[in-house]
């Protein structure tokens with residue numbers, strides 16, 4: 197064995213491995229780079245080091261000018277050199293001929309002329325700088341047939357020509373560069389135009405776009421997401437840009453959009469998720485599809501096969517919005533299947549169960565799951581009510597839910613399943629399935645069926661065409677809202693608190709159904725709920741639960757009504773008694789007696805205003821003297837939708853608009869209570885609409901109040917059975933502001949607008 201030989205072999209092998217590793221490193225850096233310019237400038241030293249060359253130049257092809265360009269850093273600036281693609285220079289020749297050029301001495305004319313008679317070395321640079329160029333190796337950068345640039349190495353250290361091995365390595369590097377340059381070019385091409393709108397309107401700069409593109413690639417995310425999240429470009433502007441580019445409408449995620457039940461049957465969720473598309477709704481015979489890239493003809497073709505004989509209407513949407521829609525429409529709730537799963541199973545079962553009239557059986561597990569899903573979804577969306585609305589014939593059944601006081605469509609269900617769904621709900625609420633001509637009411641203890649600890653109050657109503665609607669009120673075991681968050685004006689809050697902290701007396705909250713009376717009562721009880729007082733409540737149903745209260749559900753069907761509950765409470769050592777409603781003489785009478793014997797009694801009345809409540813109770817036959825003694829206050833309440841705090845828009849009202857508000861309030865009282873003069877600094881607010889409020893401009897609700905205090909003068913008037921108008925005047929002179937006045941004051945506070953106030957204060 198010759199040790200020497202094997203050593204040098206080992207050494208060359210070792211250096212080859214090192215070489216390869218280093219080359220690999222450089223190549224992967226180029227591959228991963230988004231901004232090729234930048235990476236090339238940064239990698240310059242590494243590449244020259246690798247090949248033991250003195251200088252490295254990387255050229256790009258500028259196809260328009262037929263030149264090759266190289267950018268280099270000098271200080272903090274980036275400069276460029278341009279060379280024509282022609283045999284008149286060494287690098288220009290290499291690109292022109294698409295040939296590797298390896299020259300050992302550029303000043304040797306003969307060596308140059310072996311390549312091309314026109315080939316010359318421009319020595320002016322050398323003369324200017326004092327640099328002496330000797331060896332040059334140029335490798336053109338190509339990808340397939342595309343000419344993209346060149347790598348040029350100058351002066352091999354040691355003074356000998358670049359070796360064959362080095363030629364091979366540089367060729368390899370050129371190949372990788374070719375792929376990277378081609379990719380960048382292609383991406384720039386597909387990208388060009390997509391966000392032109394944002395550039396033209398100066399919503400972002402070209403530089404920001406460039407960075408967004410490279411950030412998106414580094415994060416493996418959509419560029420749109422980077423624009424949205426990092427550059428904080430409004431979604432609406434991105435949507436406008438995409439819409440202009442793809443020439444189709446833009447649709448953004450909106451969680452209140454109804455689930456297009458029929459369209460989701462038989463669709464596979466993974467297919468939609470992987471390909472980023474989702475059916476949104478039908479428009480006549482057309483199916484509206486949201487897609488991330490409406491230029492993808494192949495994808496659209498595949499989607500078309502899923503909706504044979506129907507026309508597609510394509511909308512562009514953002515990746516995340518499409519995924520949000522898919523999740524919204526198909527979301528899994530614990531062990532529940534997605535809605536499309538359930539609906540597609542309904543289809544299968546329909547074929548098995550041949551029942552001409554009723555379609556599908558209510559015992560079908562798919563129907564059971566569908567009903568559970570509707571309830572769980574509605575609860576998760578903070579809905580207060582669910583409306584099941586079947587139609588005769590082949591029209592699909594509508595499911596609507598009410599959130600923040602307004603109804604919206606949750607889903608439509610194929611007509612074949614309407615009877616099964618209604619029957620299922622009736623079974624769950626212990627109602628008579630056979631009785632379809634009379635209204636019925638019952639209750640669902642949902643824990644028995646779906647796991648969520650909620651109750652639903654169910655009402656069925658026979659509707660036109662032999663149908664039956666089902667309306668469910670969701671009774672969430674909710675916490676009481678703190679009194680301070682109920683939207684009371686400071687004055688009203690102080691006065692109301694002074695009443696509810698008294699040891700005895702009678703307090704009423706009045707208003708129509710849905711005006712939040714029970715919520716307010718519970719807030720009041722929450723305020724005084726301490727270990728040292730005993731509070732009994734009788735409710736139908738128990739909608740809000742509070743620790744510390746002893747809450748009783750009345751059952752009028754078995755004779756345990758409000759009056760019976762009150763009598764029971766009086767034997768059970770109460771300090772405070774709350775009775776859900778005083779609608780009959782007996783209950784009211786017991787309530788007044790109880791308050792006169794040292795108890796604080798709360799209840800509600802189904803009346804429109806505070807003064808009207810007094811008239812109503814006297815008309816009912818209450819003793820005016822007892823009643824006058826007992827009464828602490830009567831609070832009339834309405835709920836208005838509040839302006840969305842995220843998007844409400846301030847504006848200066850016209851003098852006319854201001855005068856109108858003052859006139860509606862009453863000029864004298866406005867002077868006394870609101871005291872805001874007109875000026876051009878005055879700001880009111882109006883609804884605008886944003887993501888947070890589903891583009892309605894309104895979010896949440898608050899109370900408008902009218903608080904009549906049981907003052908001495910008021911008590912005297914009650915004893916004298918005064919007329920309603922006189923009661924009202926007395927209340928006003930005691931300092932009461934009406935519901936409308938409270939609303940107008942809240943308009944000036946920027947919390948609501950006149951439209952909503954008018955809605956609940958029609959007189």
Ligand SMILES: [Zn+2]
Nearest residue numbers: 840843886889
């Ligand atoms: Zn909003």
